[in-house]
Amino acid sequence: MPRDSIDAENVQEQTFHGILAERFPTRLTFLFYRYFDGIDVTSFVCERDFCEDVELVYVFRPRCYGRAVPVAFLFSTSIARADMRAFKGVREMAAFLKNKVLLGGLAAAGGATALYLFYPYNREVYMTNMQQNENDAFTVKKIEEAFQKLSDAKDCKSLLKKHLTKDIVDELKFRKTKMGATLYDVIRSGVFNLDAGVGVYAPDAESYKTFAPLFDKIIEDYHGFKPTDKQPPVDLGADKVSEFPPLDDGKYVLSTRIRCGRTLAGYPFNPLLTQDDYLIMEKKVSDALLSVKDKELKGTYYPLAGMTKETQNKLIADHFLFKEGDRHLQHANACNYWPKGRGIFHNNDKTFLIWVNEEDHMRIISMQQGSDVGNVLDRLVRGIKAVETKVPFSRDERLGWLTFCPTNLGSTVRASVHIKLPLVSARKDFKEMCDELNLQVRGIHGEHSDSEGGVYDISNKARLGLSEYQAVKQMYDGVKKLIDIEKEMEGKKN
Numbered sequence: 001m002p003r004d005s006i007d008a009e010n011v012q013e014q015t016f017h018g019i020l021a022e023r024f025p026t027r028l029t030f031l032f033y034r035y036f037d038g039i040d041v042t043s044f045v046c047e048r049d050f051c052e053d054v055e056l057v058y059v060f061r062p063r064c065y066g067r068a069v070p071v072a073f074l075f076s077t078s079i080a081r082a083d084m085r086a087f088k089g090v091r092e093m094a095a096f097l098k099n100k101v102l103l104g105g106l107a108a109a110g111g112a113t114a115l116y117l118f119y120p121y122n123r124e125v126y127m128t129n130m131q132q133n134e135n136d137a138f139t140v141k142k143i144e145e146a147f148q149k150l151s152d153a154k155d156c157k158s159l160l161k162k163h164l165t166k167d168i169v170d171e172l173k174f175r176k177t178k179m180g181a182t183l184y185d186v187i188r189s190g191v192f193n194l195d196a197g198v199g200v201y202a203p204d205a206e207s208y209k210t211f212a213p214l215f216d217k218i219i220e221d222y223h224g225f226k227p228t229d230k231q232p233p234v235d236l237g238a239d240k241v242s243e244f245p246p247l248d249d250g251k252y253v254l255s256t257r258i259r260c261g262r263t264l265a266g267y268p269f270n271p272l273l274t275q276d277d278y279l280i281m282e283k284k285v286s287d288a289l290l291s292v293k294d295k296e297l298k299g300t301y302y303p304l305a306g307m308t309k310e311t312q313n314k315l316i317a318d319h320f321l322f323k324e325g326d327r328h329l330q331h332a333n334a335c336n337y338w339p340k341g342r343g344i345f346h347n348n349d350k351t352f353l354i355w356v357n358e359e360d361h362m363r364i365i366s367m368q369q370g371s372d373v374g375n376v377l378d379r380l381v382r383g384i385k386a387v388e389t390k391v392p393f394s395r396d397e398r399l400g401w402l403t404f405c406p407t408n409l410g411s412t413v414r415a416s417v418h419i420k421l422p423l424v425s426a427r428k429d430f431k432e433m434c435d436e437l438n439l440q441v442r443g444i445h446g447e448h449s450d451s452e453g454g455v456y457d458i459s460n461k462a463r464l465g466l467s468e469y470q471a472v473k474q475m476y477d478g479v480k481k482l483i484d485i486e487k488e489m490e491g492k493k494n
Protein backbone atom coordinates (compact mmCIF):
# COMPACT_ATOMS: atom_id res chain seq x y z
CA MET A 1 0.00 0.00 0.00
CA PRO A 2 1.51 3.35 -0.93
CA ARG A 3 2.60 5.36 2.08
CA ASP A 4 0.33 8.30 1.24
CA SER A 5 -2.72 6.13 1.31
CA ILE A 6 -2.61 5.03 4.90
CA ASP A 7 -4.98 7.62 6.34
CA ALA A 8 -6.89 8.45 3.22
CA GLU A 9 -7.59 4.92 2.10
CA ASN A 10 -11.26 4.75 3.01
CA VAL A 11 -12.07 8.23 1.86
CA GLN A 12 -10.32 7.67 -1.42
CA GLU A 13 -11.99 4.33 -2.00
CA GLN A 14 -15.40 5.89 -1.50
CA THR A 15 -14.60 8.82 -3.75
CA PHE A 16 -13.35 6.41 -6.33
CA HIS A 17 -16.51 4.34 -6.34
CA GLY A 18 -18.65 7.49 -6.34
CA ILE A 19 -16.87 8.86 -9.36
CA LEU A 20 -16.99 5.57 -11.15
CA ALA A 21 -20.72 5.23 -10.66
CA GLU A 22 -21.26 8.76 -11.95
CA ARG A 23 -19.04 8.59 -14.97
CA PHE A 24 -19.47 4.99 -15.95
CA PRO A 25 -23.07 3.95 -15.29
CA THR A 26 -22.51 0.36 -16.37
CA ARG A 27 -19.67 -1.98 -15.75
CA LEU A 28 -19.25 -2.40 -19.49
CA THR A 29 -18.66 1.32 -20.09
CA PHE A 30 -16.13 1.31 -17.28
CA LEU A 31 -14.32 -1.66 -18.75
CA PHE A 32 -14.40 -0.07 -22.18
CA TYR A 33 -12.92 3.16 -20.88
CA ARG A 34 -10.46 1.35 -18.74
CA TYR A 35 -9.21 -0.57 -21.74
CA PHE A 36 -9.18 2.19 -24.31
CA ASP A 37 -8.67 5.28 -22.22
CA GLY A 38 -5.96 4.01 -19.98
CA ILE A 39 -7.60 4.43 -16.59
CA ASP A 40 -5.23 2.92 -14.11
CA VAL A 41 -7.24 1.74 -11.12
CA THR A 42 -4.23 1.39 -8.88
CA SER A 43 -3.63 5.09 -9.17
CA PHE A 44 -6.89 6.00 -7.48
CA VAL A 45 -6.09 4.37 -4.24
CA CYS A 46 -3.69 6.88 -2.97
CA GLU A 47 -3.70 10.50 -3.80
CA ARG A 48 -4.30 13.14 -1.19
CA ASP A 49 -1.64 15.73 -1.77
CA PHE A 50 -0.34 17.56 -4.77
CA CYS A 51 -3.26 16.78 -7.08
CA GLU A 52 -5.85 17.29 -4.37
CA ASP A 53 -8.35 18.65 -6.84
CA VAL A 54 -7.89 15.86 -9.33
CA GLU A 55 -10.50 13.26 -8.64
CA LEU A 56 -10.26 11.06 -11.63
CA VAL A 57 -7.12 10.93 -13.63
CA TYR A 58 -6.85 9.52 -17.09
CA VAL A 59 -3.36 8.48 -16.43
CA PHE A 60 -2.26 7.77 -19.93
CA ARG A 61 -4.89 8.76 -22.38
CA PRO A 62 -2.56 7.91 -25.27
CA ARG A 63 -2.77 4.31 -24.20
CA CYS A 64 -5.83 4.16 -26.48
CA TYR A 65 -3.61 4.81 -29.48
CA GLY A 66 -1.27 2.05 -28.42
CA ARG A 67 -4.17 -0.36 -28.30
CA ALA A 68 -5.98 1.13 -31.28
CA VAL A 69 -3.22 0.27 -33.74
CA PRO A 70 -3.26 -3.52 -33.21
CA VAL A 71 -7.05 -3.49 -32.86
CA ALA A 72 -7.45 -1.65 -36.17
CA PHE A 73 -5.05 -4.07 -37.79
CA LEU A 74 -6.95 -7.14 -36.54
CA PHE A 75 -10.22 -5.58 -37.56
CA SER A 76 -9.10 -4.89 -41.13
CA THR A 77 -7.55 -8.33 -41.60
CA SER A 78 -10.67 -10.07 -40.35
CA ILE A 79 -12.78 -8.11 -42.84
CA ALA A 80 -10.30 -9.02 -45.52
CA ARG A 81 -10.55 -12.70 -44.59
CA ALA A 82 -14.33 -12.59 -44.73
CA ASP A 83 -14.18 -10.82 -48.09
CA MET A 84 -11.84 -13.41 -49.49
CA ARG A 85 -14.29 -16.19 -48.76
CA ALA A 86 -16.98 -14.30 -50.62
CA PHE A 87 -14.93 -13.73 -53.73
CA LYS A 88 -15.15 -16.16 -56.59
CA GLY A 89 -13.11 -16.17 -59.74
CA VAL A 90 -9.66 -15.00 -60.66
CA ARG A 91 -10.68 -11.43 -61.51
CA GLU A 92 -12.18 -10.82 -58.14
CA MET A 93 -9.17 -12.45 -56.51
CA ALA A 94 -6.75 -10.21 -58.44
CA ALA A 95 -8.79 -7.13 -57.56
CA PHE A 96 -8.86 -8.23 -53.95
CA LEU A 97 -5.11 -8.80 -53.90
CA LYS A 98 -4.61 -5.38 -55.43
CA ASN A 99 -6.77 -3.88 -52.71
CA LYS A 100 -4.98 -5.90 -50.12
CA VAL A 101 -1.64 -4.56 -51.27
CA LEU A 102 -3.12 -1.09 -51.12
CA LEU A 103 -4.69 -1.82 -47.76
CA GLY A 104 -1.45 -3.35 -46.48
CA GLY A 105 0.53 -0.33 -47.69
CA LEU A 106 -1.87 2.06 -46.06
CA ALA A 107 -1.86 0.02 -42.85
CA ALA A 108 1.94 -0.05 -42.80
CA ALA A 109 2.16 3.71 -43.43
CA GLY A 110 -0.50 4.34 -40.78
CA GLY A 111 1.24 2.03 -38.35
CA ALA A 112 4.60 3.71 -38.92
CA THR A 113 3.07 7.17 -38.41
CA ALA A 114 1.29 6.02 -35.28
CA LEU A 115 4.51 4.50 -33.99
CA TYR A 116 6.45 7.66 -34.74
CA LEU A 117 3.86 9.89 -33.13
CA PHE A 118 3.03 7.78 -30.14
CA TYR A 119 6.21 5.85 -29.46
CA PRO A 120 7.19 8.00 -26.47
CA TYR A 121 3.75 7.56 -24.91
CA ASN A 122 3.63 3.87 -25.64
CA ARG A 123 7.07 3.42 -24.21
CA GLU A 124 5.90 5.09 -21.01
CA VAL A 125 2.73 3.07 -20.94
CA TYR A 126 4.68 -0.11 -21.44
CA MET A 127 7.23 0.75 -18.81
CA THR A 128 4.69 1.74 -16.21
CA ASN A 129 1.98 -0.80 -16.85
CA MET A 130 4.35 -3.70 -17.27
CA GLN A 131 6.20 -2.46 -14.19
CA GLN A 132 9.38 -2.39 -16.26
CA ASN A 133 10.69 0.59 -14.44
CA GLU A 134 8.75 0.24 -11.23
CA ASN A 135 7.13 3.65 -10.90
CA ASP A 136 3.35 3.68 -11.13
CA ALA A 137 1.70 5.80 -13.77
CA PHE A 138 0.11 8.17 -11.30
CA THR A 139 3.45 9.12 -9.77
CA VAL A 140 4.84 9.77 -13.23
CA LYS A 141 1.89 12.06 -13.86
CA LYS A 142 2.46 13.87 -10.55
CA ILE A 143 6.12 14.42 -11.45
CA GLU A 144 5.16 15.87 -14.82
CA GLU A 145 2.61 18.18 -13.20
CA ALA A 146 5.13 19.23 -10.58
CA PHE A 147 7.62 20.07 -13.31
CA GLN A 148 4.97 22.13 -15.07
CA LYS A 149 4.19 24.00 -11.83
CA LEU A 150 7.88 24.80 -11.34
CA SER A 151 8.28 25.90 -14.96
CA ASP A 152 5.33 28.26 -14.59
CA ALA A 153 6.65 29.75 -11.33
CA LYS A 154 8.62 32.64 -12.73
CA ASP A 155 9.59 34.06 -9.30
CA CYS A 156 10.90 30.78 -7.96
CA LYS A 157 14.65 30.95 -7.36
CA SER A 158 15.26 27.51 -5.90
CA LEU A 159 18.09 25.28 -7.01
CA LEU A 160 15.43 22.69 -7.77
CA LYS A 161 13.82 24.93 -10.36
CA LYS A 162 17.21 25.89 -11.77
CA HIS A 163 18.39 22.34 -12.30
CA LEU A 164 15.27 20.27 -12.93
CA THR A 165 15.18 20.27 -16.73
CA LYS A 166 12.76 18.40 -18.97
CA ASP A 167 15.55 15.99 -19.92
CA ILE A 168 16.24 15.21 -16.27
CA VAL A 169 12.53 14.70 -15.59
CA ASP A 170 12.27 12.30 -18.52
CA GLU A 171 15.35 10.43 -17.38
CA LEU A 172 14.32 10.11 -13.74
CA LYS A 173 10.55 9.98 -13.64
CA PHE A 174 10.33 6.18 -13.88
CA ARG A 175 13.04 5.48 -11.35
CA LYS A 176 12.45 4.13 -7.90
CA THR A 177 14.92 3.13 -5.18
CA LYS A 178 14.75 -0.30 -3.58
CA MET A 179 13.04 1.23 -0.56
CA GLY A 180 10.47 2.91 -2.81
CA ALA A 181 11.62 6.53 -3.18
CA THR A 182 10.62 8.34 -6.37
CA LEU A 183 11.62 11.64 -7.92
CA TYR A 184 8.35 13.02 -6.58
CA ASP A 185 9.49 12.31 -3.00
CA VAL A 186 12.72 14.16 -3.78
CA ILE A 187 11.14 17.33 -5.20
CA ARG A 188 7.86 17.42 -3.27
CA SER A 189 8.90 20.06 -0.72
CA GLY A 190 10.34 22.41 -3.33
CA VAL A 191 7.22 22.11 -5.46
CA PHE A 192 4.99 23.16 -2.58
CA ASN A 193 7.41 25.78 -1.26
CA LEU A 194 8.37 27.84 -4.26
CA ASP A 195 10.31 30.21 -1.96
CA ALA A 196 12.73 27.44 -0.91
CA GLY A 197 16.42 28.03 -1.46
CA VAL A 198 17.18 24.45 -2.40
CA GLY A 199 13.90 22.48 -2.59
CA VAL A 200 15.03 18.85 -2.56
CA TYR A 201 15.49 16.15 0.07
CA ALA A 202 16.78 12.58 -0.22
CA PRO A 203 14.17 10.06 0.95
CA ASP A 204 16.88 7.42 1.44
CA ALA A 205 20.61 6.92 1.00
CA GLU A 206 20.21 5.28 -2.41
CA SER A 207 18.39 8.37 -3.74
CA TYR A 208 21.68 10.23 -3.97
CA LYS A 209 22.73 7.66 -6.59
CA THR A 210 19.39 6.89 -8.27
CA PHE A 211 18.58 10.57 -8.74
CA ALA A 212 22.19 11.68 -9.16
CA PRO A 213 21.58 13.67 -12.38
CA LEU A 214 19.54 16.13 -10.28
CA PHE A 215 21.31 15.86 -6.91
CA ASP A 216 24.80 16.20 -8.42
CA LYS A 217 23.90 19.49 -10.11
CA ILE A 218 22.33 20.92 -6.93
CA ILE A 219 25.21 19.69 -4.78
CA GLU A 220 27.75 21.26 -7.15
CA ASP A 221 25.84 24.53 -7.21
CA TYR A 222 25.44 24.71 -3.41
CA HIS A 223 28.77 23.30 -2.22
CA GLY A 224 30.96 23.75 -5.31
CA PHE A 225 31.49 19.98 -5.05
CA LYS A 226 31.85 18.33 -8.49
CA PRO A 227 30.64 14.82 -9.35
CA THR A 228 34.31 13.80 -9.51
CA ASP A 229 35.11 15.27 -6.06
CA LYS A 230 35.32 13.18 -2.91
CA GLN A 231 34.67 14.03 0.73
CA PRO A 232 38.01 14.00 2.64
CA PRO A 233 38.50 11.47 5.45
CA VAL A 234 36.96 12.21 8.85
CA ASP A 235 38.96 14.74 10.87
CA LEU A 236 36.94 15.90 13.86
CA GLY A 237 39.80 18.11 14.97
CA ALA A 238 40.21 16.38 18.37
CA ASP A 239 43.90 17.30 18.52
CA LYS A 240 43.42 20.85 17.22
CA VAL A 241 40.88 22.36 19.62
CA SER A 242 43.55 24.69 20.99
CA GLU A 243 43.50 26.49 17.61
CA PHE A 244 40.08 27.86 18.57
CA PRO A 245 40.45 30.06 21.68
CA PRO A 246 37.48 32.33 22.56
CA LEU A 247 36.64 34.75 19.72
CA ASP A 248 36.11 37.70 22.05
CA ASP A 249 35.65 38.63 25.69
CA GLY A 250 31.86 38.58 25.56
CA LYS A 251 31.21 41.85 23.74
CA TYR A 252 30.01 40.45 20.41
CA VAL A 253 29.44 36.70 20.65
CA LEU A 254 26.58 35.61 22.90
CA SER A 255 26.81 31.85 22.40
CA THR A 256 28.46 29.16 20.30
CA ARG A 257 26.99 25.94 18.96
CA ILE A 258 28.37 23.15 16.78
CA ARG A 259 26.11 20.43 15.49
CA CYS A 260 26.44 17.50 13.15
CA GLY A 261 23.91 15.15 11.61
CA ARG A 262 23.96 11.36 11.50
CA THR A 263 21.67 8.76 9.97
CA LEU A 264 21.41 5.18 11.11
CA ALA A 265 22.76 2.68 8.59
CA GLY A 266 20.06 0.47 7.06
CA TYR A 267 17.12 2.84 7.61
CA PRO A 268 15.64 5.19 5.00
CA PHE A 269 15.16 8.86 5.83
CA ASN A 270 11.97 10.51 7.05
CA PRO A 271 9.48 10.13 4.17
CA LEU A 272 9.92 6.38 4.00
CA LEU A 273 10.00 5.59 7.71
CA THR A 274 7.07 3.70 9.18
CA GLN A 275 5.73 4.31 12.67
CA ASP A 276 7.51 1.15 13.83
CA ASP A 277 10.79 2.35 12.30
CA TYR A 278 10.52 5.58 14.30
CA LEU A 279 9.85 3.75 17.55
CA ILE A 280 12.58 1.16 17.01
CA MET A 281 15.14 3.80 16.10
CA GLU A 282 14.19 5.92 19.11
CA LYS A 283 14.70 2.89 21.37
CA LYS A 284 18.06 2.07 19.79
CA VAL A 285 19.35 5.60 20.20
CA SER A 286 17.99 6.20 23.71
CA ASP A 287 19.43 2.84 24.86
CA ALA A 288 22.79 3.78 23.39
CA LEU A 289 22.68 7.11 25.21
CA LEU A 290 22.00 5.38 28.54
CA SER A 291 25.46 3.87 28.35
CA VAL A 292 27.33 7.16 27.90
CA LYS A 293 29.96 7.15 30.68
CA ASP A 294 31.58 10.60 30.28
CA LYS A 295 30.51 12.58 33.38
CA GLU A 296 29.97 15.84 31.53
CA LEU A 297 27.93 14.20 28.76
CA LYS A 298 25.70 11.91 30.82
CA GLY A 299 22.06 12.88 30.66
CA THR A 300 18.45 11.87 30.10
CA TYR A 301 16.36 11.18 27.04
CA TYR A 302 13.00 13.01 26.89
CA PRO A 303 10.50 11.72 24.31
CA LEU A 304 8.46 14.42 22.63
CA ALA A 305 5.32 12.31 22.99
CA GLY A 306 4.08 13.15 26.46
CA MET A 307 6.15 16.31 26.88
CA THR A 308 3.94 19.26 27.84
CA LYS A 309 3.60 22.12 25.36
CA GLU A 310 4.92 24.44 28.04
CA THR A 311 8.17 22.47 28.42
CA GLN A 312 8.52 22.22 24.65
CA ASN A 313 8.05 25.94 24.12
CA LYS A 314 10.53 26.78 26.87
CA LEU A 315 13.15 24.45 25.34
CA ILE A 316 12.54 25.95 21.88
CA ALA A 317 12.73 29.55 23.16
CA ASP A 318 16.02 28.73 24.89
CA HIS A 319 17.36 27.35 21.57
CA PHE A 320 17.68 23.76 22.81
CA LEU A 321 14.85 22.00 20.97
CA PHE A 322 13.76 21.82 17.34
CA LYS A 323 10.61 23.60 16.28
CA GLU A 324 7.50 21.79 15.17
CA GLY A 325 5.72 22.38 11.89
CA ASP A 326 8.47 23.56 9.55
CA ARG A 327 6.55 23.66 6.25
CA HIS A 328 9.61 22.67 4.23
CA LEU A 329 9.98 19.49 6.27
CA GLN A 330 6.23 18.88 6.38
CA HIS A 331 5.97 19.02 2.62
CA ALA A 332 8.94 16.71 2.35
CA ASN A 333 6.83 14.20 4.32
CA ALA A 334 9.32 14.41 7.17
CA CYS A 335 6.74 14.83 9.94
CA ASN A 336 4.72 11.63 9.57
CA TYR A 337 3.46 10.15 12.89
CA TRP A 338 4.71 13.25 14.78
CA PRO A 339 5.57 13.27 17.70
CA LYS A 340 6.10 9.50 17.84
CA GLY A 341 9.73 8.45 17.89
CA ARG A 342 10.97 12.02 18.32
CA GLY A 343 12.75 13.37 21.34
CA ILE A 344 15.72 15.12 22.87
CA PHE A 345 18.58 13.91 25.04
CA HIS A 346 20.54 16.40 27.09
CA ASN A 347 23.02 16.57 29.94
CA ASN A 348 22.31 18.53 33.11
CA ASP A 349 23.81 21.78 31.84
CA LYS A 350 22.17 21.47 28.42
CA THR A 351 25.57 21.82 26.78
CA PHE A 352 25.44 18.41 25.09
CA LEU A 353 22.23 17.51 23.29
CA ILE A 354 20.99 14.97 20.78
CA TRP A 355 17.86 15.48 18.72
CA VAL A 356 16.25 12.21 17.72
CA ASN A 357 14.32 11.79 14.45
CA GLU A 358 13.74 15.41 13.61
CA GLU A 359 15.20 16.26 10.18
CA ASP A 360 17.91 13.62 10.46
CA HIS A 361 17.87 10.46 12.55
CA MET A 362 20.26 12.20 14.92
CA ARG A 363 21.58 15.69 15.41
CA ILE A 364 24.49 15.76 17.83
CA ILE A 365 24.94 19.20 19.39
CA SER A 366 27.41 20.91 21.68
CA MET A 367 26.67 24.48 22.78
CA GLN A 368 27.39 27.01 25.51
CA GLN A 369 27.31 30.70 26.32
CA GLY A 370 30.25 32.78 25.08
CA SER A 371 32.69 32.19 22.26
CA ASP A 372 34.96 29.35 23.41
CA VAL A 373 34.79 27.43 20.13
CA GLY A 374 37.58 25.04 21.18
CA ASN A 375 35.69 23.91 24.26
CA VAL A 376 32.46 23.43 22.32
CA LEU A 377 34.28 21.37 19.68
CA ASP A 378 36.07 19.25 22.28
CA ARG A 379 32.74 18.32 23.89
CA LEU A 380 31.18 17.53 20.53
CA VAL A 381 34.05 15.22 19.56
CA ARG A 382 33.73 13.30 22.83
CA GLY A 383 29.98 13.05 22.28
CA ILE A 384 30.28 11.73 18.73
CA LYS A 385 32.83 9.13 19.83
CA ALA A 386 30.62 7.98 22.69
CA VAL A 387 27.64 7.44 20.38
CA GLU A 388 29.24 6.06 17.23
CA THR A 389 30.48 2.96 19.00
CA LYS A 390 26.87 2.02 19.82
CA VAL A 391 24.98 2.77 16.59
CA PRO A 392 26.37 2.40 13.05
CA PHE A 393 25.94 5.44 10.80
CA SER A 394 25.43 5.78 7.00
CA ARG A 395 28.51 7.05 5.23
CA ASP A 396 29.13 7.25 1.51
CA GLU A 397 32.64 7.11 0.11
CA ARG A 398 32.07 10.14 -2.10
CA LEU A 399 29.51 12.19 -0.14
CA GLY A 400 30.66 11.50 3.42
CA TRP A 401 28.04 11.31 6.19
CA LEU A 402 24.62 11.04 4.58
CA THR A 403 21.81 13.37 5.57
CA PHE A 404 18.22 14.06 4.54
CA CYS A 405 19.02 17.50 3.10
CA PRO A 406 21.85 17.70 0.55
CA THR A 407 23.07 20.97 2.10
CA ASN A 408 24.23 19.01 5.15
CA LEU A 409 26.15 16.20 3.43
CA GLY A 410 29.83 15.54 3.98
CA SER A 411 31.05 16.82 7.32
CA THR A 412 27.42 17.70 8.29
CA VAL A 413 28.92 20.32 10.59
CA ARG A 414 27.24 23.65 11.17
CA ALA A 415 29.30 25.67 13.62
CA SER A 416 27.52 28.86 14.56
CA VAL A 417 27.68 31.86 16.82
CA HIS A 418 24.87 34.10 17.96
CA ILE A 419 26.50 37.45 17.47
CA LYS A 420 25.78 41.17 17.66
CA LEU A 421 27.64 43.27 15.10
CA PRO A 422 25.62 46.50 14.94
CA LEU A 423 27.86 48.37 12.50
CA VAL A 424 28.79 45.55 10.16
CA SER A 425 25.28 44.13 10.01
CA ALA A 426 23.90 47.58 9.14
CA ARG A 427 26.01 47.68 5.99
CA LYS A 428 24.16 47.16 2.73
CA ASP A 429 26.73 44.60 1.64
CA PHE A 430 26.55 42.59 4.90
CA LYS A 431 25.13 39.47 3.22
CA GLU A 432 27.65 39.70 0.34
CA MET A 433 30.53 40.11 2.81
CA CYS A 434 29.39 36.98 4.64
CA ASP A 435 29.03 35.13 1.35
CA GLU A 436 32.60 35.98 0.42
CA LEU A 437 33.80 34.69 3.78
CA ASN A 438 31.84 31.47 3.18
CA LEU A 439 29.50 32.31 6.04
CA GLN A 440 25.78 31.71 6.24
CA VAL A 441 23.52 34.21 8.01
CA ARG A 442 20.29 33.22 9.75
CA GLY A 443 17.91 34.77 12.26
CA ILE A 444 18.20 33.71 15.89
CA HIS A 445 15.34 31.25 15.91
CA GLY A 446 16.94 29.07 13.28
CA GLU A 447 16.67 28.68 9.55
CA HIS A 448 13.98 30.79 7.86
CA SER A 449 13.71 33.09 10.92
CA ASP A 450 14.59 36.79 11.26
CA SER A 451 17.16 38.56 13.38
CA GLU A 452 15.97 39.88 16.74
CA GLY A 453 17.59 42.69 18.71
CA GLY A 454 20.41 42.83 16.17
CA VAL A 455 21.52 39.26 16.95
CA TYR A 456 22.42 37.04 13.99
CA ASP A 457 23.22 33.36 13.70
CA ILE A 458 26.40 33.16 11.63
CA SER A 459 27.87 29.81 10.60
CA ASN A 460 30.07 28.08 8.04
CA LYS A 461 28.29 27.77 4.70
CA ALA A 462 30.11 24.72 3.35
CA ARG A 463 29.68 21.28 4.88
CA LEU A 464 30.74 19.07 1.96
CA GLY A 465 34.22 18.73 0.51
CA LEU A 466 35.89 19.75 3.76
CA SER A 467 36.54 17.91 7.02
CA GLU A 468 34.71 18.57 10.27
CA TYR A 469 37.73 20.49 11.56
CA GLN A 470 37.88 22.62 8.38
CA ALA A 471 34.15 23.42 8.65
CA VAL A 472 34.61 24.76 12.18
CA LYS A 473 37.70 26.69 11.04
CA GLN A 474 35.69 28.26 8.20
CA MET A 475 33.23 29.69 10.71
CA TYR A 476 35.98 30.66 13.17
CA ASP A 477 38.13 32.53 10.61
CA GLY A 478 35.13 34.23 9.00
CA VAL A 479 33.61 35.43 12.27
CA LYS A 480 37.02 36.62 13.48
CA LYS A 481 37.28 38.71 10.32
CA LEU A 482 33.78 40.18 10.84
CA ILE A 483 34.66 41.11 14.44
CA ASP A 484 37.86 42.83 13.20
CA ILE A 485 35.83 44.85 10.68
CA GLU A 486 33.31 45.79 13.40
CA LYS A 487 36.19 47.01 15.63
CA GLU A 488 37.66 48.97 12.73
CA MET A 489 34.33 50.64 12.05
CA GLU A 490 33.91 51.43 15.75
CA GLY A 491 37.38 53.06 15.70
CA LYS A 492 36.44 55.23 12.73
CA LYS A 493 33.15 56.22 14.30
CA ASN A 494 34.82 57.34 17.50
Ligand SMILES: Nc1ncnc2c1ncn2[C@@H]1O[C@H](COP(=O)(O)OP(=O)(O)OP(=O)(O)O)[C@@H](O)[C@H]1O
Binding pocket: 255, 256, 257, 259, 316, 318, 319, 320, 321, 322, 359, 363, 367, 414, 416, 417, 418, 442, 443, 444, 445, 446, 447, 457
Ligand atom coordinates in the same frame (compact mmCIF):
# COMPACT_ATOMS: atom_id res chain seq x y z
N1 LIG B 1 25.28 29.78 18.31
C1 LIG B 1 24.07 29.46 18.77
N2 LIG B 1 23.77 29.71 20.05
C2 LIG B 1 22.57 29.39 20.57
N3 LIG B 1 21.61 28.80 19.86
C3 LIG B 1 21.85 28.53 18.58
C4 LIG B 1 23.09 28.84 17.96
N4 LIG B 1 23.03 28.45 16.68
C5 LIG B 1 21.82 27.93 16.49
N5 LIG B 1 21.11 27.97 17.63
C6 LIG B 1 19.73 27.53 17.84
O1 LIG B 1 19.57 26.17 17.43
C7 LIG B 1 18.24 25.96 17.03
C8 LIG B 1 18.24 25.25 15.70
O2 LIG B 1 18.66 26.10 14.70
P1 LIG B 1 18.54 25.78 13.15
O3 LIG B 1 17.32 24.97 12.91
O4 LIG B 1 18.74 27.03 12.37
O5 LIG B 1 19.85 25.00 12.84
P2 LIG B 1 20.34 23.52 12.78
O6 LIG B 1 20.05 22.79 14.06
O7 LIG B 1 21.75 23.69 12.43
O8 LIG B 1 19.54 22.79 11.66
P3 LIG B 1 19.23 23.08 10.13
O9 LIG B 1 20.43 23.73 9.53
O10 LIG B 1 18.95 21.76 9.57
O11 LIG B 1 18.04 23.99 10.16
C9 LIG B 1 17.58 27.31 16.98
O12 LIG B 1 16.83 27.51 18.15
C10 LIG B 1 18.73 28.27 16.97
O13 LIG B 1 18.43 29.52 17.53
